Amino acid sequence: MATNLATAQLTAPDSTANVNGTQHALPTDPRRTLLDWLRDDLGLTGTKKGCDHGQCGACTVLVDGRRINACLSLAALHGGDTIETIEGIGTPDVLAPLQRAFVTHDGFQCGYCTPGQICSAKALMEELAQGWPSAVSADVAAHPTPTPDELRERMSGNLCRCGAYANIIAALEDVIAAEDVA
Amino acid sequence: MKAFTLDHAPNADTALAAMGQGATAIAGGTNLVDLMKLQVATPERLVSIRRTGLDTIGYDGDGLRIGALVTNADCAADMRVRQDWPLLSQAILAGASPQLRNRATTGGNLCQRTRCGYFTDTTQACNKREPGTGCAAREGFNRIHAVLGTSEACIATYPGDMAVALLALDAVVLTQGPFGLRQIPLAMFHREPGEDPSRDNVLQPGELITAVKLPAPTGGRQVYRKVRDRASYAFALVSVAVDLTMEQGRIARCALAFGSLGTVPWRDPAVEAVLVGEVPSPALFAQAAEILLRDARGFGANDFKIPLAARALAATLAQATKG
Numbered sequence: 132m133a134t135n136l137a138t139a140q141l142t143a144p145d146s147t148a149n150v151n152g153t154q155h156a157l158p159t160d161p162r163r164t165l166l167d168w169l170r171d172d173l174g175l176t177g178t179k180k181g182c183d184h185g186q187c188g189a190c191t192v193l194v195d196g197r198r199i200n201a202c203l204s205l206a207a208l209h210g211g212d213t214i215e216t217i218e219g220i221g222t223p224d225v226l227a228p229l230q231r232a233f234v235t236h237d238g239f240q241c242g243y244c245t246p247g248q249i250c251s252a253k254a255l256m257e258e259l260a261q262g263w264p265s266a267v268s269a270d271v272a273a274h275p276t277p278t279p280d281e282l283r284e285r286m287s288g289n290l291c292r293c294g295a296y297a298n299i300i301a302a303l304e305d306v307i308a309a310e311d312v313a
Numbered sequence: 314m315k316a317f318t319l320d321h322a323p324n325a326d327t328a329l330a331a332m333g334q335g336a337t338a339i340a341g342g343t344n345l346v347d348l349m350k351l352q353v354a355t356p357e358r359l360v361s362i363r364r365t366g367l368d369t370i371g372y373d374g375d376g377l378r379i380g381a382l383v384t385n386a387d388c389a390a391d392m393r394v395r396q397d398w399p400l401l402s403q404a405i406l407a408g409a410s411p412q413l414r415n416r417a418t419t420g421g422n423l424c425q426r427t428r429c430g431y432f433t434d435t436t437q438a439c440n441k442r443e444p445g446t447g448c449a450a451r452e453g454f455n456r457i458h459a460v461l462g463t464s465e466a467c468i469a470t471y472p473g474d475m476a477v478a479l480l481a482l483d484a485v486v487l488t489q490g491p492f493g494l495r496q497i498p499l500a501m502f503h504r505e506p507g508e509d510p511s512r513d514n515v516l517q518p519g520e521l522i523t524a525v526k527l528p529a530p531t532g533g534r535q536v537y538r539k540v541r542d543r544a545s546y547a548f549a550l551v552s553v554a555v556d557l558t559m560e561q562g563r564i565a566r567c568a569l570a571f572g573s574l575g576t577v578p579w580r581d582p583a584v585e586a587v588l589v590g591e592v593p594s595p596a597l598f599a600q601a602a603e604i605l606l607r608d609a610r611g612f613g614a615n616d617f618k619i620p621l622a623a624r625a626l627a628a629t630l631a632q633a634t635k636g
Contacts, residue, residue, distance in 0.1 A: 144321045144364065161319035161359070164346070184347055185413060197386070197415040203343045204416065207319055208361055251412065258411070263390040266406040266545065272395040287545035288410025 144210035150175070151219030158206050165209060166190045166201035169216060177217035177246045181290070188289035191247035191254075192216050198254035200288075217246035220253060228309065229253060232302035240293035251289045252303055256312045258285070277307050315355045322360050325367060325489060325523060331360035332519045333491060338362045340382055341416040343409075344425045351433055353426075353442055367420075367523055370394075375529030378487075381420030381522045385475065386411065388419060398527055400535035400554055404478035407539045410546050420522035423476055423486065423502065426513065427469035428548055430454060440466040441510040456614040457548065460606075460622075461575035467510030468612055470573045471503055472548045477572035478537055480580050481554040483528050490520030499525075503577035533558040533566065538629045540621060549573040551622045553629040564588050564634065571605070574622050581605055593634035598627040 147154050150173060158168050166183075169175045169192070181189030183202045190201040193215040221227035226234070229249050239245045264271040267284045275281055282300050291299065306312070320336065322328035332338060337356035339345055340363060348354035368382035370391050377398065379388055388394060389405040409417065431437040431449040438447035450458055450468050458468045479499045486497040503514050516522070533556040541547040552572035558565045567588045571579040584605045591597050602623035609619045 161317060162314045183350070185343060188410065188412060191412055194415075198412045199416045200343070200412045203346050203413075205319070205339070205342060205346060208339070208342065208363060210321075254411070258390075261390070263386070264395060264402060264406060266403070268406075271389075271399050271402040271406070272392070284545050285411060288412045 146210055148206075148209045148211065149213045151214070151216060157210060161205060161207045163206045164202055165192070165194075165199075165204040165206045165214075168206035169201060169214075175216050175218050178250075179243055179246055181244065181247075186290075187244070187247075188251060189244050189247040191250045191289065193250055193254055196254070196257060198251050198288075215250070217250060220249060227253075228306050229302065232305045233299070236298045236302040236305065237295070238299040238302040239291070239295050244289060244291045244293075248286070248289045248291065248299055251286060252299075252306075255282070255285045255303070256307070256310070259307075259312050277304075277312065279304070314349045315352060315357075317349075317357050317359055319359045319361065322362055322365055325362070325365045325521065328360050328362045328365055329489060329491075329519065329521055331358070332521060334358075336360040338521060340418040340421045341384070342421075343413050343417045344421065348426060348433070352435055353433055362521070373526055377527040379419050379525045379527070381418060381524055383419045385409070385414035385417045385419070385422060389414065397530035398478075398482060398535070400478045400482060400537055400556055401475070401527070403535070403537035404474040404539075404552075404554060407537060407549075407552070408474035419475075419525055422473055423479075423522060423525070424514065424516070425471075425473055428457065428472045429469035432469060441469060441506070441513075444509065444511050451612055454614060455612045457550065457573070458612060458615045459574065459576045460609040460611050460615060460618050461579055462505045463576055463610065463612075464506045464508065464510070466508055467506035467576065469506070469510070469576060471513070471575075471577050472573060473578075474537070474539065474549065474552060474572055476503070476578045477552055477554045477570045479525060479527075480578045481556050481568045481570035483568065485526045485528075486522055487524040487526060488516065488520050489523050490517055492517070492520075495520070496526070499578070500580060505576050531556055531558065531566070531568075533568075534633045536629055536633045538625060538632070539572075540625050551618055551625045553622075553625050555629050555633045557630075557633045559593075559634060563590060563592055565590075569626075571622065571626075574618060588630075593630060595627065595631075598630045599623070601630070602626050 179189040181187035185200040185203040192201045221230045262274045265284045336358040339359045367380040389402045438449040459470045484499045488495045539552040554570045556568045
């Protein structure tokens with residue numbers, strides 16, 4: 132391989148990302164994770180840092196509609212991306228249906244994992260609508276049915292130390308029934 | 314994290330040029346960024362391959378070609394994969410979480426490092442992380458470690474699920490590197506540790522995975538069974554992938570691969586040979602397990618994996634051969 136294809140040909144990608152509808156310049160330090168950039172640079176502290184190793188899901192945000200762990204992603208790799216955090220999903224005055232359902236069903240105690248749970252659940256609805264299978268689907272080629280088992284499996288990337296799982300699933304079932312997902 | 318520079322490659326050739334100058338490729342980063350935080354990985358230069366266009370799935374004759382940057386989520390949800398290679402969907406969906414699968418890629422997943430706790434703890438002896446320092450796992454907490462393919466130097470497992478299915482499906486890894494293009498059968502991709510555990514696979518410096526190729530579907534019954542400490546979002550203690558065809562009550566053909574049992578995704582032709590042509594029975598499955606585990610060796614806390622593998626194999630075969 133010729134080595135004259137040097138750094139000059141490595142393109143500088145779009146150096147901004149859209150966060151909750153506003154365009155922001157990405158950090159210049161490539162070490163900045165998406166999570167630290169959102170929280171520390173943009174002040175969007177709704178997204179939480181739990182384990183910082185992709186094991187708890189507290190940092191879940193939506194990138195181009197897909198849920199990811201913001202702690203394991205370098206912010207500089209998100210040029211041109213559209214990012215939605217809990218702040219973009221609803222506000223205290225105008226709660227999103229999922230937020231309303233979590234309140235109704237008491238889907239939390241301390242609330243620390245809740246922003247991640249809600250971002251994750253929002254993406255889950257879209258994945259169901261797209262017909263994605265899960266590890267508990269009897270037939271991976273079939274369109275899934277949102278049974279409690281399916282919902283538990285699909286929310287398994289979000290841990291809740293308080294153990295509000297039963298109420299979280301109840302909140303999801305409410306929203307699925309109301310919005311006719313899947 | 315140690316300081317590093319980051320470049321963005323618009324195509325594979327540019328990425329390869331940067332890698333030829335010592336850059337480490339980054340795609341989803343779900344494993345690499347974590348290891349960089351722990352300073353287990355300390356690359357001075359990264360090149361992003363996210364925009365190199367290697368992110369499509371397409372037919373390749375009767376087989377399928379899965380681009381290296383296809384995410385685990387997209388691969389598992391692809392209807393061609395779900396219908397004709399369901400083992401691959403099942404294995405991917407058995408691993409990690411939806412969030413991780415949305416970011417993790419096909420090529421990156423093949424290259425993921427072991428989850429041995431001594432590998433990720435820089436205060437411990439580990440020949441894989443730092444050759445020549447020894448192996449703290451041999452006499453340490455080795456419940457998750459390998460019982461097949463181990464060496465004096467290393468007993469760490471390859472932890473993934475996807476590669477186990479790919480091994481049973483006779484997949485081929487396509488690469489591009491300083492010496493041109495290579496097609497590496499998955500069975501030859503991962504390396505047993507031997508005296509040099511630092512290299513997990515046969516990729517050369519500067520060589521990039523561009524795709525994974527699946528041969529034509531076998532039409533067999535495909536089952537991925539994963540045994541783990543909790544029902545979801547945990548690495549396997551033992552996993553079994555089978556693609557099997559029955560004819561007139563006998564096993565006509567059979568491909569079997571095992572995860573988290575060996576230092577690499579494990580496949581043993583002798584196990585398949587003893588099954589083919591036979592009528593399925595608990596005695597036959599026990600015989601197959603005996604052959605699979607003839608050289609198995611535990612290190613204390615992982616001794617249980619040997620009987621567990623025998624039972625997981627029997628259960629998987631029972632499921633794949635019934636009715």
